[in-house]
Amino acid sequence: MVLAREAKYGFFRIQENSLTVQAEGLAERIRFVDGSPTLELGNLAAEAGKPVSYALLDSRGQVVESYGLRGVEVSPATLRRYDIDDPFGFSIERWLDPNSGDSVMLILPDTSGAQRIVVTYPARDRLLVQVSMPLLGNAISKADVLYTLTEASVVAVLLPLILTLVAIPIIVRLTLKPIRRVSREAAEMEAATLDRRLSLDRVPSEMDGLVRTFNELFARLDTAWRLQREFTANAAHELRTPIAALRAEVEAVVPAQTRSVLAIQFDKVARLLTQLLALAEADSRPIDAGGRFDLMALARGVVADMAPAAIASGREISLDRDSEKPTDVRGDLGLAEIALRNLIDNAVRHSRPGSAIRVIVDEARISVANTGSSIPEALQATMFERFWKQDRRSSGSGLGLSIIDAIMKRFGGSVDVTSSDGTVTFALDFRDGASA
Template identity: 30%
Template sequence: MRLSIRTRLTALYGGLFLLAGLALLVINYLLVNSSLPEAAGFVATRPVVDLTQSAGSAVQISPALPARPAPSDTITAVSVVSDYRSTTLSTLLVGSAIALLVAAALAVFFGWIMASRTLRPLHTITSTARKLEAGRLDRRINLDGPGDELKELADTFDGMLDRLGEAFDSQKRFVANASHELRTPLAVQRTLIEVSLADPQAGPELRKLGEHLLLTNERSERMIEGLLVLARSDRGLASRSPVRLDQVVTSVVEATAGQAAEAGVTVETRLPARTVAGDPVLLERLVTNLVVNAITYNTRGGWVHVEVGGDPALTVRNSGPVVPAEAAAGLFEPFRRLDAERTGDARNAGLGLSIVASVARAHDGEAHARPGTRGGLVVSVRLPPHG
């Protein structure tokens, strides 16, 4: 069992105090023991007073001519002094032990409090680190207090977050700008290919090549569009508005009805009213990616079930090939596909589920995937409610 640093510090404080108390008790006991006289020596160095008492007469004291004590009187005096010495040392030992135990308990209690106060900045640093994500590096510790080692650690951590935030923002701006700049040449290429295919003198080989180039061009456009959406969602939401998630799903299902019919897939829905706070364009893209992914990677005659609920807010199930459990979570990574057959697939750019996860995080939610009981995939998205 692992002990927390707080517990270990408390045990260390209490243990050190107990050792110091034991050492003090031993020293005190030795000092008192050496200061108390030995019984035999004490009696031998004291004159014995002869107490003679007659009826009606006063006690006669003769200090100048002390009487020689009787042997029985000497033994009695030695016994009394010895008992007094033993009782004094025993009382001192018992009292000191009780006081030491009480003080040790208080030391453990105050050590626990002091350890908590000492470790409080570390808890703040840990809590801040847990809340950090690639798209949310705006949190800082801003630790107040004296300029000690913990303050230096917190300031160093804040400086590291500043540098990371600048690096991530620069990377996102580069992705967005590069994707935007690439859209124009791709659009020009598509136009030139379509013009070439429209030429009546184009031969079969040219047409075949043109169709292949069109498919490649379309895939590149989808990838760039996905990168733009991904960069936008990674930057977070500037504002939020109420969005009827059930209405968004209804419009997406209607828009993808032709694709589902062409693939031979039946789409079923269960859509109670559900309002979330977020960006309607990004949420529509999230639902579209999930429904299109469920239709695309399915089997003819299969099904897709889309359900809106409370928690999770959205669940999309589909039939299809068996998905290994260890591979389900990796599908949210960019350009990650399930097997080699999807690597060269021009139907998608490999960013669909990555955009889903990014949009969910931008809305303070999360997305999870798990294999279906009879194949296919189950993707659930948690979104905070509006208000």
């Protein structure tokens, strides 16, 4: 609205200036014939009234002669004013560049009622020349303004806006790229990789302090975790020798009838130490992310190694392949072996004497099934917690299943349990971390 109003006023000023320039030219054409003033229009006389009209006024503002439409008489009071009868009211352009008073401008209706602009300009001998023409129509002004504004908007507004809309997402993505990289690095960190640090490469200065603070936090966590891990591993390792020596001395002095009871307790302590070492390794050992191994080969080796002990305990153990599909998976062979050994050992210890233990390999999954006490569904969600035991009187440490769960989570896989008709089946699922 402001632009349209200013444009309309601009057209009006152009028209006024054009008429003023013509009036200045007419002032040079005043001649005196027999003492009476007259305008020598020349070829302009034939064009008078089409649409520009001309007139000559005396010093009192009375019309002396007219060409085209009759001239407009101007009172002495009007002559002392300037820039009057402006049909557009206040305008910024009018305020910045007011009429200087060289001409008198009027807006008057002609005989048909249409508005016309009349410019009266002072000439020599106190005479006045007058030029008038119809006021430019608003429709012409608006059309011109809209066309000019539309053309200018495409270049000055729309084109930069489109470029901005395209550029802003690209700039934001490039700016946030280092932050997304740091977020991925932080998400990949775990207990075994606390020695890593977040990269400061091309991180925005606003995020630099935060990333450095996180690196300092990781350094403190790494130190505390390493001390705890080393303490657990060293304590379990150092206790093995004195316990073995103590067991030998006790067996030498204790009567044979009580020796078996003490042997069970020593075996329980030795097993606990072995499990603590395995737990420390499962929590802290770096994973070979690029490693690959064959599940069938792994199961074949572990079963062959543990079969003598299982058979000696009165159980049978077998290995089956449930699918002809490849059983090649991605992961750490050493940790996978620890998980499978604990799972088979758990099956041997909790199965009935004389029962069979089945190890089944199926693509990216190893299942171990044994006949034993059923496990209620309510307990299946909590049995992988550390030191959990269904029977508190058993000789187990309650760490075996938690070790398996910790290893499988680090693989990105899972361990599942099902129990029905007295058969309990644990399955190591490598599918999430596998690439067969």
